[in-house]
Amino acid sequence: MTSLQDDPAGERMASGSVGLKKIAERAGVSKATVSRALRGHPSVRPGTRERILAIAAELGHTDNPLVGRVMSGMRRQQSAAFRGNLGLIWANQIPARGSDYRLLTMQASIRRRSEELGYRISEFSATERSPKSLMRLLWHCGIQGILIAAPSFQVPRTEVRFDLKDFCCVVVGSGRIDPPLHTVRFDYFRAMRLALHHARPRFGNGVAAVWDDQTNRRAHHSTRASFIVNHPGGTALGEKLFLIHNELTLRSLRTLVKRYAIGCLICESAVVLPEGSEELVPLEQRIVFKRPEGKTFGWIDTRNELLGGWAVDLLANKLSQWDAGPPAACETVLVPPRWFDG
Numbered sequence: 095m096t097s098l099q100d101d102p103a104g105e106r107m108a109s110g111s112v113g114l115k116k117i118a119e120r121a122g123v124s125k126a127t128v129s130r131a132l133r134g135h136p137s138v139r140p141g142t143r144e145r146i147l148a149i150a151a152e153l154g155h156t157d158n159p160l161v162g163r164v165m166s167g168m169r170r171q172q173s174a175a176f177r178g179n180l181g182l183i184w185a186n187q188i189p190a191r192g193s194d195y196r197l198l199t200m201q202a203s204i205r206r207r208s209e210e211l212g213y214r215i216s217e218f219s220a221t222e223r224s225p226k227s228l229m230r231l232l233w234h235c236g237i238q239g240i241l242i243a244a245p246s247f248q249v250p251r252t253e254v255r256f257d258l259k260d261f262c263c264v265v266v267g268s269g270r271i272d273p274p275l276h277t278v279r280f281d282y283f284r285a286m287r288l289a290l291h292h293a294r295p296r297f298g299n300g301v302a303a304v305w306d307d308q309t310n311r312r313a314h315h316s317t318r319a320s321f322i323v324n325h326p327g328g329t330a331l332g333e334k335l336f337l338i339h340n341e342l343t344l345r346s347l348r349t350l351v352k353r354y355a356i357g358c359l360i361c362e363s364a365v366v367l368p369e370g371s372e373e374l375v376p377l378e379q380r381i382v383f384k385r386p387e388g389k390t391f392g393w394i395d396t397r398n399e400l401l402g403g404w405a406v407d408l409l410a411n412k413l414s415q416w417d418a419g420p421p422a423a424c425e426t427v428l429v430p431p432r433w434f435d436g
Contacts, residue, residue: 114155116153117150117153117155120153121142121146127142130238131146132146132155177211178213179235179236179237179238180213180214180216180237180240181235181237181240182201182217182243183219183240183242184218184220184243185243185244186219187219187221195385196245196384199402200243200245203400203402204241204266204405204406206403207402211407213239226256228256232261238261239262239409239410240263241405241406242264242266242271242275243267244265244267244270245266245268254272254275258273258275258418258420259418260418260419262412262413264408265278266278266401266402266405267401268280273420275421275424276409277424277427278401278426278427279426279429280428280429281431284320284428285317285320285394285431286317286321286324288431289381290324290360291324292381299325300355300358301325301335301356301357301359302336302354302358302360303317303337303360304337304338304360304361304362305337305339305362321336321360322336331354335350337350339362342367344368344370347367347371351375356375357375358375359375359380359381360380360381363383363384378391381394383396389436391435392433392435392436393433393436395434396431397431401429405427408425
């Protein structure tokens with residue numbers, strides 16, 4: 095579990111509070127408008143933002159490094175394309191070359207979509223800074239929109255404890271977040287239904303699923319429910335043939351294959367079956383929730399290239415509405431699966 099501890103709100107801009115008041119008085123606007131303008135928030139009209147930035151520069155307000163960057167952009171006539179700064183917080187390490195391809199795909203799509211919409215994206219690791227330091231950094235970078243990357247296969251549970259009232263937040267992935275926030279995640283229920291749809295014509299009732307419930311708890315519940323209600327042999331048989339990877343042995347698999355004439359296994363991406371299982375159910379008769387390394391019956395694409403882009407779109411929408419803080423009712427956007435023959 096990753097934790098981000100409390101940071102007293104009063105510490106965020108104590109040194110800049112007087113400066114904000116002076117700027118607000120000179121510009122004839124509220125301190126809140128000055129704060130949003132200095133952070134490049136799109137809710138402030140370009141003319142008002144330019145006037146506030148000019149006054150801030152004249153008064154020597156330097157607490158926020160965004161002032162110089164935005165003023166420079168305006169002088170280069172690039173202000174029309176700039177909408178603000180976004181933060182991408184990874185619950186674990188920031189993905190680099192050699193990381194899980196799903197993380198790299200998600201990261202690339204977030205960067206690409208942010209650029210398309212005119213946002214600058216800055217990435218942070220929740221494990222490399224203290225929560226207090228991270229919050230101060232977000233504030234001084236002019237960030238008001240945050241994406242929290244929490245894939246359940248990387249970190250099953252992430253606890254966010256710093257004050258979110260000044261940020262619009264969207265979670266990317268199926269990991270559990272406390273407090274609950276707006277989320278974009280893969281549709282595991284629909285994915286299992288799609289896998290069974292393709293398996294049914296060839297294998298009939300002889301379809302079992304093997305899932306790792308330790309690394310993918312939320313996905314585990316969704317896929318289990320879908321497998322049981324959509325199994326061609328009915329719910330009773332579906333419940334018997336949804337197998338937990340951690341409890342499965344070669345001997346128990348052999349017994350199940352013989353008793354229920356299992357000809358197809360649907361496997362979660364993290365599953366490694368017991369040695370010798372290919373003699374019971376060959377790889378060519380399996381469906382996997384990832385791009386396979388060998389020939390399979392078929393595979394489910396979790397579409398991480400859409401996951402990141404859709405998360406940026408949702409965050410941009412929340413920013414335009416200024417929907418900050420933990421929401422009373424969380425919105426969940428489900429990315430649909432895609433089937434590929436093996």
